[in-house]
Amino acid sequence: MNGQVTSSPHLHSGESVRGIMLDVIFALLPAGVCGVFFFGIRALMVILVSVATCVLCEMLWQWLFKKPISIGDMSAVVTGLLLAYNLPPTLPLWMVAIGAAFAIIIAKQVFGGLGHNFMNPALAGRAFLLAAFAGNMTTWVSASLFGMDAQTTATPLALLKAGNLEEMPELMQLVLGHVGGCIGETSAVLLLLGGLYLMARRVIKIRIPAAFIGTVAVLTFIFGSSGGFGERMQIMGYHLFSGGLFLGAFFMATDYTTTPSTPLGQLLFGIGCGLITTVIRLIGGYPEGVSYSILMMNVAAPLLERHTMPRVYGYARKKPSLRKKGGAETA
Amino acid sequence: MGLYSFKGGIHPDYHKQETAAKPLEVMTPPNEVVIPMLQHIRVACQPLVAKGDMVKMGQKIGESDAFLSAPVHASVSGQVVAVEPRPHQNGTRVMSVVIQNDFQDTPAERITAKDNFEDMSVEEIRQCIREAGLVGMGGAGFPVHIKLDIPKGKNCDTVIVNGAECEPYLSSDHHSMLNYSDELIDGLRAVMKAVGAEKGIIAVEDNKRDAEQLLCDKTKDIAEIEVALLETKYPQGSEKHIIKTVLGKEVPSGKLPIDVGVVVNNVDTCISICRAIRDGMPPVVRRITVAGGGVKEPKVLEARIGTPFEALVEAAGGVAEEPLKIVAGGPMMGHCQYDLGASVIKTSSGLLLLTEQEIGIFEEGPCLRCGKCVDACPMNLMPMLLSVAGRRKNVEQSVKLHATDCLECGCCTYSCPSHRYLLEGIRMAKQHAVART
Numbered sequence: 001m002n003g004q005v006t007s008s009p010h011l012h013s014g015e016s017v018r019g020i021m022l023d024v025i026f027a028l029l030p031a032g033v034c035g036v037f038f039f040g041i042r043a044l045m046v047i048l049v050s051v052a053t054c055v056l057c058e059m060l061w062q063w064l065f066k067k068p069i070s071i072g073d074m075s076a077v078v079t080g081l082l083l084a085y086n087l088p089p090t091l092p093l094w095m096v097a098i099g100a101a102f103a104i105i106i107a108k109q110v111f112g113g114l115g116h117n118f119m120n121p122a123l124a125g126r127a128f129l130l131a132a133f134a135g136n137m138t139t140w141v142s143a144s145l146f147g148m149d150a151q152t153t154a155t156p157l158a159l160l161k162a163g164n165l166e167e168m169p170e171l172m173q174l175v176l177g178h179v180g181g182c183i184g185e186t187s188a189v190l191l192l193l194g195g196l197y198l199m200a201r202r203v204i205k206i207r208i209p210a211a212f213i214g215t216v217a218v219l220t221f222i223f224g225s226s227g228g229f230g231e232r233m234q235i236m237g238y239h240l241f242s243g244g245l246f247l248g249a250f251f252m253a254t255d256y257t258t259t260p261s262t263p264l265g266q267l268l269f270g271i272g273c274g275l276i277t278t279v280i281r282l283i284g285g286y287p288e289g290v291s292y293s294i295l296m297m298n299v300a301a302p303l304l305e306r307h308t309m310p311r312v313y314g315y316a317r318k319k320p321s322l323r324k325k326g327g328a329e330t331a
Numbered sequence: 332m333g334l335y336s337f338k339g340g341i342h343p344d345y346h347k348q349e350t351a352a353k354p355l356e357v358m359t360p361p362n363e364v365v366i367p368m369l370q371h372i373r374v375a376c377q378p379l380v381a382k383g384d385m386v387k388m389g390q391k392i393g394e395s396d397a398f399l400s401a402p403v404h405a406s407v408s409g410q411v412v413a414v415e416p417r418p419h420q421n422g423t424r425v426m427s428v429v430i431q432n433d434f435q436d437t438p439a440e441r442i443t444a445k446d447n448f449e450d451m452s453v454e455e456i457r458q459c460i461r462e463a464g465l466v467g468m469g470g471a472g473f474p475v476h477i478k479l480d481i482p483k484g485k486n487c488d489t490v491i492v493n494g495a496e497c498e499p500y501l502s503s504d505h506h507s508m509l510n511y512s513d514e515l516i517d518g519l520r521a522v523m524k525a526v527g528a529e530k531g532i533i534a535v536e537d538n539k540r541d542a543e544q545l546l547c548d549k550t551k552d553i554a555e556i557e558v559a560l561l562e563t564k565y566p567q568g569s570e571k572h573i574i575k576t577v578l579g580k581e582v583p584s585g586k587l588p589i590d591v592g593v594v595v596n597n598v599d600t601c602i603s604i605c606r607a608i609r610d611g612m613p614p615v616v617r618r619i620t621v622a623g624g625g626v627k628e629p630k631v632l633e634a635r636i637g638t639p640f641e642a643l644v645e646a647a648g649g650v651a652e653e654p655l656k657i658v659a660g661g662p663m664m665g666h667c668q669y670d671l672g673a674s675v676i677k678t679s680s681g682l683l684l685l686t687e688q689e690i691g692i693f694e695e696g697p698c699l700r701c702g703k704c705v706d707a708c709p710m711n712l713m714p715m716l717l718s719v720a721g722r723r724k725n726v727e728q729s730v731k732l733h734a735t736d737c738l739e740c741g742c743c744t745y746s747c748p749s750h751r752y753l754l755e756g757i758r759m760a761k762q763h764a765v766a767r768t
Contacts, residue, residue, distance in 0.1 A: 003654070005656070008754070009744050010663070115749075313710045
């Protein structure tokens, strides 16, 4: 009379990869809508081309290599969205498609697909585009309602880097996203909202975003300016709410596959991201450092994980077993 | 007093109301009981009776001279109609004694001369428990008399009664605590005397507040017994975790609770200890939860040991819906059954008929390395790495990642969004690690 005989456990939480990805997509939507609102229909086209290319490339690759087609898990859609959010709205669409194809095929599928890539595919795609089409990737337009009267402008971080504080937009504009920049990175408040939603749904934990944003806050407060408390606070605010910090901290530094799975490892990962971001922003050649910081920490993730395994129940606190070679024999 | 808890673990849907809200039902003994010779861990007993023999209720019908074993007794009086291998809830066939019930319940001779633990010496209490064939009734089936035999040089200061019952669906211990609280306290005091402990703690999860309240009332004049309220969380009832939450101590890897001065006993075990001493009767009944979407009227039944599972389901109103899985025990650690052919033993805590709608059928996906299993593991292991090590027969890695410390609680598999069979892999890793040592 029974259908299945399996070993325990027989219950499941009901969570699925598709469910998680749908949550991420839902959390990303407000910032995307905001991007389209400020940068116009062009931004929407970039988003659509990026998502469509990602999904098609994944399907094509899996069909070509006779693997089960897994676009139903929606992970390619997430990659497409994240890539588009990291691109300037004026980027020619064929470049968008190339970036998306690079993200899915080179950064994800070549390494074995979902769960096996060692770098965040969307960020790898963006880094590739930045290297290949530096000019187009750094041309920014000012945000205006539905992209009307858009004109070339500098991003807030570029202004900050040049020390051009007079031309800096109001902090409030930064928080809302009414500034020049990538499609999805400008509205800090909507990204925060999405991040909070993901935490409430238990898709992500607060460890990485808090460590990432906190580190940037502390470091830019200390090293961001040489003025008094008020100026330091202002500079810190600029650093927190401009550029891709919130997008990176909540949506990309929390990517499961490319970050450590241990609690302590995640904390260190976040701190590392914040450190590298600040170093690039304050002393590096680029005005923005979020994507490179995450990519660099992605590479360090396995190392962090290996050395931050939690203490197993029933073992003394200072047990060398995991770190010392051959320690297992004495266990 | 705040709630006690531990790190890791999961909060599944408990489904306890369906059976906790209904009264305990004493089931009419069946016409025929099937009593397996294996009701504890390790070595099965040899039958002491043959076909045609007449037996009395409580008569010893199986015995073994192995160290890790406990005798088996008849749960009804009547005639032995068969001694042959029968299906066991562990999935194999085990030598069993089948008794035709004469419905007289003629009791066998008392297993002890005295009926009050206060008059008995420590040795007499342990002897009585050994004779009664008492085993841990929480599910592991570890012989109680061995647990109570404190090794030289060790010392037991605290006895914990495990009333957590953290497995979803099950509420047999809950009903035991509500209905037999006096016997529970008596049993606990007998154990405390046997091991020389000064303190007894009854630990209950906070989803059984009525039982906690009752036990608090009953123990308020007994200075050495306390009631602890624990957070409702799986696997709170794990021996290691109940010690950690209640006393803040960790049992060192590979050691037993006694190494930190603690003995843990299940609720039903304590009640059975009280009865063995007071009535001179080995355990002949067992409270068992019959539940799941496939059962018409889920309830907790007090059934004779040896009652066929089929009779249990009938007593619970029969099959409502074709189940996807039949599980003996709880849904997190219980054994799947091929059919309803097995029967109740001392360690049977539940019989669940789980429908497809309740538990689902899933296909395994790739590991996302999301770390949800790491966060869920109450032992702080790395389930996704261990599982891979097990599947790849990587002995080195299995040992290194402490495979043998896994409790097999199933929290990792439960929380994996990719539906990976993590625990299956870890069981393989455990085998590799055990073979190595």
